[in-house]
Amino acid sequence: MPRKKAPAKKQPKKVLAKKAPAKKKAVKKVVPKNVAPKKEKKKTKGPNYATLRGMKDILPKEGVSWQHMYHTAEDIANAYGFSYIETPILEQAMLFTRSIGKGTDVVDKEMYVFEDKDGSRVCLRPEVTASVARSYINHGMQTFPQPVKVWYWGQMFRHDRPQAGRYRQFHQFGCETLGVQSPVVDAELIAVAYNTLRDLGIETTVRINSIGTVEDRENYIVELVGYLRSKRSYLSDESKKRINKNPLRVLDSKHEQDQAVMEEAPQILDWLSDKSRGFFMNVLEYLDEAGIPYVLTPTLVRGLDYYTDTVFELYAEDDEGSQSALGGGGRYNGLIEQLGGEETPAAGFSLGIERIAMVLKKQREELEKQENYKPEKPGGIFFAQLGEQACKRSLYLIEELRRKDLRVYHNLAKSSLKAQLETANKLGVSHTLILGQKEVQDETILVRNMESGIQEVVDQKKIANTVQKLLSK
Ligand code: HAM
Numbered sequence: 001m002p003r004k005k006a007p008a009k010k011q012p013k014k015v016l017a018k019k020a021p022a023k024k025k026a027v028k029k030v031v032p033k034n035v036a037p038k039k040e041k042k043k044t045k046g047p048n049y050a051t052l053r054g055m056k057d058i059l060p061k062e063g064v065s066w067q068h069m070y071h072t073a074e075d076i077a078n079a080y081g082f083s084y085i086e087t088p089i090l091e092q093a094m095l096f097t098r099s100i101g102k103g104t105d106v107v108d109k110e111m112y113v114f115e116d117k118d119g120s121r122v123c124l125r126p127e128v129t130a131s132v133a134r135s136y137i138n139h140g141m142q143t144f145p146q147p148v149k150v151w152y153w154g155q156m157f158r159h160d161r162p163q164a165g166r167y168r169q170f171h172q173f174g175c176e177t178l179g180v181q182s183p184v185v186d187a188e189l190i191a192v193a194y195n196t197l198r199d200l201g202i203e204t205t206v207r208i209n210s211i212g213t214v215e216d217r218e219n220y221i222v223e224l225v226g227y228l229r230s231k232r233s234y235l236s237d238e239s240k241k242r243i244n245k246n247p248l249r250v251l252d253s254k255h256e257q258d259q260a261v262m263e264e265a266p267q268i269l270d271w272l273s274d275k276s277r278g279f280f281m282n283v284l285e286y287l288d289e290a291g292i293p294y295v296l297t298p299t300l301v302r303g304l305d306y307y308t309d310t311v312f313e314l315y316a317e318d319d320e321g322s323q324s325a326l327g328g329g330g331r332y333n334g335l336i337e338q339l340g341g342e343e344t345p346a347a348g349f350s351l352g353i354e355r356i357a358m359v360l361k362k363q364r365e366e367l368e369k370q371e372n373y374k375p376e377k378p379g380g381i382f383f384a385q386l387g388e389q390a391c392k393r394s395l396y397l398i399e400e401l402r403r404k405d406l407r408v409y410h411n412l413a414k415s416s417l418k419a420q421l422e423t424a425n426k427l428g429v430s431h432t433l434i435l436g437q438k439e440v441q442d443e444t445i446l447v448r449n450m451e452s453g454i455q456e457v458v459d460q461k462k463i464a465n466t467v468q469k470l471l472s473k
Helices: 060-079 093-100 105-110 129-138 183-199 214-230 237-245 256-262 274-290 353-369 388-403 417-427 437-442 460-471
Strands: 090-092 112-115 121-124 148-157 169-178 204-210 294-296 308-316 327-331 346-352 381-385 431-435 444-449 455-459
Touching: 060 148, 060 169, 060 183, 060 353, 090 093, 090 129, 093 105, 093 121, 093 129, 129 148, 129 169, 129 346, 169 183, 169 353, 183 204, 183 274, 183 308, 183 327, 183 346, 204 274, 214 237, 274 294, 274 308, 308 346, 346 353, 381 388, 381 417, 381 460, 388 431, 388 437, 388 460, 417 431, 431 437, 431 460, 437 444, 444 460, 455 460
Parallel strands: 204 294, 381 431
Antiparallel strands: 090 121, 112 121, 148 169, 169 346, 204 308, 308 327, 327 346, 431 444, 444 455
């Protein structure tokens, strides 16, 4: 066998001597007076698992506010006779492309669509209305007493460009009334949305319009497209593209140049059939009667295709000219039929919880800025314990109180009484129950008045009575 030739020795590459970079002149940092020096960020070990763009944690400090929003929504929905419904977060993608419609931003750009393991196209729900309509059909709800009134609360997903009040995962509270065609239904839904925000301390303006039936809209679109073509050169590039794709969306364009053109545009209200016009007038009459202020907004068309007749949006009143609605909704008489069900009139609304949280936060910050602002202390009673025996007994006594619907703050993980009393002071409680070794043996407990420091010995059997009296003061 011929011997393999030994490979030629690699010649070392010539390395050009690099010029050493000129030493940077040491610049003395001048820290202006009254400015705290920047803290160096601590390096964390391992990879940084940040939340995905447009998604956020709801932190414990926001918990009270979120629970308050939830319970306010729950109370009002129950009071108006809506029953709770929960539909899956993952649905067939077709459910939304069919109902919300191609050509809308939600379907064209924002849906989280992917192929499931069996090859089917699924998506994270961008909203719940289509899911409720699907559920109504799937479970034969047309045979239930009509209307079927449902409410929901949950996460939605839209791959939108994140900005203030716009997330990729967000929450909605919503109500849907299915099976009845009556203007009082539309007015009731608007009242529920408006009063939920009012109960939360947010005054809103309701913007309202009617986009009529599908036929009304088709006739109107012919007129609108003619007008838009005649003004094409004045429109923004985005609106130019929309003339053929989705001309109604030009009406509520956010571009100033488009808004000027829209002032002269034909109004959809002039194209409504007598039936739709009459229905809309009745909705407005009910709102007048209920004392709900509204602004007729002929350019309001909404961004989802399933609407017919009434459409509305709610905006925070002190957020004049805002482009971020706190909520919106309308009638969707054709949706259930479109998804394969019987012809069923329906209407509903959804409120955006993150946007509401933003308004509430802003309100709190303004309040805190006021000179005579005093933070509200929650009051209540603290339960402190000292020593191992006492700590063991505490769990039993706290549970006894809870069963009687009496809640006490506590921190069983802390063993120092001083630290526990400090927490009690921070919470602003009026009294602290103190259980030490001696009290465990005597089957008593100390009740300390946090303001005067006076302590009273109480029989453990009477704790519930004592706590009840102190809480009701
Ligand atoms: P929507 O107008 O698309 O309607 O959404 C309702 C509300 O959800 C908005 O007014 C806004 O407050 C909030 N929202 C929407 N997108 C985002 C986002 N990316 N980030 C944060 N909040 C957002 C619907 O979803 C319809 N399903 C309403 C409805 C119910 N119509 C009839 N029934």
